[in-house]
Amino acid sequence: MIKADIYKPTFMLLMVIHLVWLTSCGCNNRKQPQEATEVVGCAQSLQVLIKHSGWKSPFKSNFTAEIESTDDKKLRVQLSIPPNGGSRTAHTIGWIVIDEQKKTLSDITNDPENPEPITYQLKDWNRFTTCFHEDAENPSTTGPVLQLSDLFTEGSTTAFSPKDLNKDEPNIKQFKAKLTRFEQQHKGDQLNTEDFSILINYEVFDNSNTYVNSSWLTYFLNKYHISPLKLNEAFEQAITQEDFNAVKILLQHGFIVSDQQLKAARLAKENSVRLTHYNLQNKRLDESGDPTFYDEKESKIDAIQQLINSQYQANIIQDNDGFTNLRESKSKTSNIVRQIQNAEHIKVLDNIGEWWQVETVSGEKGYVFWTRIKSGKVTR
The missing domain is CATH 2.30.30.40 (SH3 Domains)
Known part of the structure; x- marks a missing residue:
């Protein structure tokens, strides 16, 4: 199920962006003829499906669409616009759900519980769904080189584990196809451990909307024979983000704790105490008046400190x-x-x-x- 509270901050941002657009552009309400588009690949067929649909947005001429998750024949698509100004990341502008069983297209940006139906062209629908299923069944090594962040996208949830890869579920089949392509592109020990950051969870912060089953961290550590010498950054990130499971997995893989990691844990504990104080004394706002987003009930820093201290000794x-x-x-x-x-x-x-x-x-x-x-x- 899609949780409505995930979208609230984004919705407020979208309203501001939309108002700026209305006041800054020379808007033309006349219907424009659709340009002929040569469609190549599933990503572009998804783009065309949405672009030619009845989706109402000021960003319709300049957006990207990416399948964020699939569940029970439903595909949740994240819509973004390219970064601008000093930003290095794309900006999410909304979400659309493709329901293959009901053959509907719905906009869930404003209210996930009450989606707005979107009209679409049948030829665009058929082209995309056909391509989507063919791509899941027949992975290819062609195309851009995939990274871990392409398997586990920002804002998505990967609750299934490597043991679930043979399940006959659309989202798992699609993931498996992408994983197969990833592994064909990254053979042997060719994997950048800096990309492991996407595998470290931060559930202690309640504004986090990304989750990856921790067994995937074990999977890639073993699959690519990652040396413990390359895991300092990942280990200290796991401490900072209070991902207790990741800390244990990295220790099991042979990581040895030094004074440097004890220092990182002390700093994480100090940060936890500081944010907890703001939560209790300042209505969950920090010194700048911004939300802390810190959920002290989910904190694992004490358990992490206890474990790494015992390993150090x-x-x-x-x-x-x-x-x-x-x-x-x-x-x-x-x-x-x-x-x-x-x-x-x-x-x-x-x-x-x-x-x-x-x-x-x-x-x-x-x-x-x-x-x-x-x-x-x-x-x-």
Whole structure:
């Protein structure tokens, strides 16, 4: 079901944009003849279906349409306009629902519970729906290179897991087709971990309308054999956004906690305390009078701090030789400070790169190659 409260802030913005448009453009109410359009691909056929329809919008000549989600033969389409001015992101201007079973087109921008029917041309409808189902059944490697953000789009919900991919449901079939194309384009270990940000949830903020089942994070970590060395940014993002599931998954994948992550957790806790104070003392408004959007009841920062502190304290040396060398600098040829025996506890001060700065129980500092450091097991 589409929740009405998701759309309220966008609706108010749309009203302002619409009023600006009315006062700034030379509007012509006469019906304009439709131009002949050569349609290539499903994305353009969707664009043409909406452009030739009875959808009423001042942005009809310059918009993009993207299928946001599918459910029970219904396709929810997000409509956007290109970024302008100093903005780098597109602006959402509305939503349309395509109901294949009832063969209806509806505008749900103003009120999802009471959609406005939209007329359309049958040839445009048939062209799009045919293309949509053919595309789902026959994925192609041609076209633009897909990124994770193309699989999990901003503002969408991906509640199903990798185990559900064989289910005969329209939204899953469409996703599977896109995933197949993605994996054909990204073979081996060719995946940018900076794109993992879309897989980190932030449910503690109630203005978030994007959700991805956490099992997809596990899926891509394993599918592309992502090294723990590449996960610092994702781990600290998971802390900041209080995604407890993501924190546990990254620890299970072999991420080792250092002083840097403990610091990130302390800052996240301070931010949580600050926002909670505003919620209780200032009617959920921050120092600038803006909403905090922070839901302290959903906060997971205490659990995250407890877990990563225990992992930090469990960091030990584990080497096939029974010991490893603590060196003065980040090189196997540098001077040896002393030998650290297996199972000896250490503090990891910095986990950037392959040589990590550590401190022994007795206070000596130096560098150890990262594969010699292990921590406790994490259960979900």
